[in-house]
Amino acid sequence: MTQQELTVLNLGQSLDDLANLDPRGYGVCKILYHAAREYTGAPLCMNAATQLIGAVNDGDFVYIMTGFVLRPYKKAEMDGIVSTMLLCRALVKAFNAKPVVICPEDNQKAVEQLSACVGLHLFEDLNALREIPVSMGVVYFTKDSCEAKAQADALIKTAMPSAVISIECPGANEKGQYHNAVGLNVTELEAKQDVLFEKLQELHVLNIAIGDLGNEIGMGTISETLKRSIPYAGENGCNCGCGGGIAAKTKADHLITATVSDWGCYAMIAALAYLRGNAEIMHTPELEKEVLINASKSGMIDMYGWLIPAVDGFNLELNVSIVSLMGELVKSALNLRTTCKGWFEKVNELGYFES
Secondary structure (H helix, E strand, O other): OHHHHHHHHHHHHHHHHOOOOOOOOOOOHHHHHHHHHHHHHHHHHHHHHHHHHOOOOOEEEEEEEEEOEEEOOEEEHHHHHHHHHHHHHHHHHOOOOEEEEOOOOHHHHHHHHHHHOOOOOOOOOOOOOOOOOOOOEEEEEEOOOOHHHOOOOOOOHHOOOOEEEEEEEEEOOOOOEEEEOOEEOOOOOOOOOOHHHHHHHHHEEEEEEEEEEOOOOOHHHHHHHHHHHOOOOOOOOOOOEEEEOOOOOEEEEEEEEEOOOHHHHHHHHHHHHHHOOHHHHHHHHHHHHHHHHHHOOOOOOOOOOOOOOOEEEEEEHHHHHHHHHHHHHHHHHHHHHOOOOOHHHHHHHHHHHOO
């Protein structure tokens, strides 16, 4: 095992561990992570970042799908859109890519406000996006299942992406119904983005899904674990009578699970920063704070309905701390490569990690 391979393994695991801290203590994140880690066979964040490096080139389009709308407020939640906007920044810095946010119209104000926070010019015209550097696009996806296929086809015809990433994006169950965390039906509130994700997957586009419960696009990859061990996910587990439970049907080739989907995305960004040798790809704690505050001001809500800069019940301080720790891990790994070279050699000689 080389020094780089050993770093990728252990730094990746540390980033995964941070993304799966369990402040609530009820263990759902641990259940999901065990299944996803077994499926992937490597740290989830490093696997996803490595896949992106292999697929995305200068000027390529990357689609990022998000936007979970919550009842009874009928407003989009903070989780997903916050990390999506910061991922747009990271993709531009890492690849000079053309990130495009795919989301419901409920996220419009947040996308417009946060694009300025992350320093990117925003376009709804994807052809304009091709010509303007340091830019990103947005497409507001339909909630009408009858219109979803046509919109997906038109979007792919306009701009074929080299990768698609879903982050906290609602996924329909095997009955075609969408559910919130406690099994209530939210089908009418959600954009039907599964259609686009599955079409791109069929076209062999790199696909990565990030989720934190099981009702998100891509989580069908670990459906057996969901149905066996996650509340409301089993047969007849939901409260609407459809008989399908909350578990999403759509599978992803590459999966990241986390306590909060945003944290899983941040782990991927941090892994990308290390692999590209550029710590600035990972955003600062100060920028995390600014984006969270502005997302709240633009109408995004915490999981429990509060109009405050919190995500899934975790306050500003905790989210900023996660970002700070991840960023410092990347800086340490990059800065100490030469200083710790002898230690890497000694560890490798003893062969513990070879198995």
